[in-house]
Amino acid sequence: MGNQEQMLHDIGVVDFVLVDLMLYLDTHPYDCKAMEYFNHYSRIKNQMSREFSQKYYPLTKDMAESNKEWRWGMAPLPWEGGCR
Amino acid sequence: MRDCLYDEQIDKYPVAMAYVPWQRFDKMYDDLEKAYQDGTVFPELNKPFTGRRCV
Numbered sequence: 001m002g003n004q005e006q007m008l009h010d011i012g013v014v015d016f017v018l019v020d021l022m023l024y025l026d027t028h029p030y031d032c033k034a035m036e037y038f039n040h041y042s043r044i045k046n047q048m049s050r051e052f053s054q055k056y057y058p059l060t061k062d063m064a065e066s067n068k069e070w071r072w073g074m075a076p077l078p079w080e081g082g083c084r
Numbered sequence: 085m086r087d088c089l090y091d092e093q094i095d096k097y098p099v100a101m102a103y104v105p106w107q108r109f110d111k112m113y114d115d116l117e118k119a120y121q122d123g124t125v126f127p128e129l130n131k132p133f134t135g136r137r138c139v
Binding site for chain 1: 107
């Protein structure tokens with residue numbers, strides 16, 4: 001698995017963790033320990049997405065800051081093999 | 085939301101009613117890849133179906 005694919009996979013795994021924690025926090029809105037875990041992994045995911053975006057292409061529009069070329073538009077489309 | 089996780093007087097509850105104990109979260113899996121494969125970050129919710137009963 002190439003580095004790009006590996007990073008994409010890892011971002012997906014961290015996103016899964018965030019979703020699972022969110023589902024728990026929705027029913028336990030005062031659980032500080034769970035919130036700590038969520039904040040921790042949320043920061044990690046943001047960092048990984050920023051890194052991926054600089055190295056390859058933006059995954060979300062808030063990462064699509066560009067100057068020479070419009071990076072969001074240049075990114076491979078999902079149905080063109082953009083994210084296997 | 086009344087916290088009724090372990091209630092000794094369980095026999096005083098009306099019959100034919102379903103009771104779901106409240107999830108108590110303590111630790112989550114460190115190995116995120118395993119959590120991803122198992123489909124949950126919570127060990128207490130990791131109940132793979134074994135074709136007969138949950139483990």
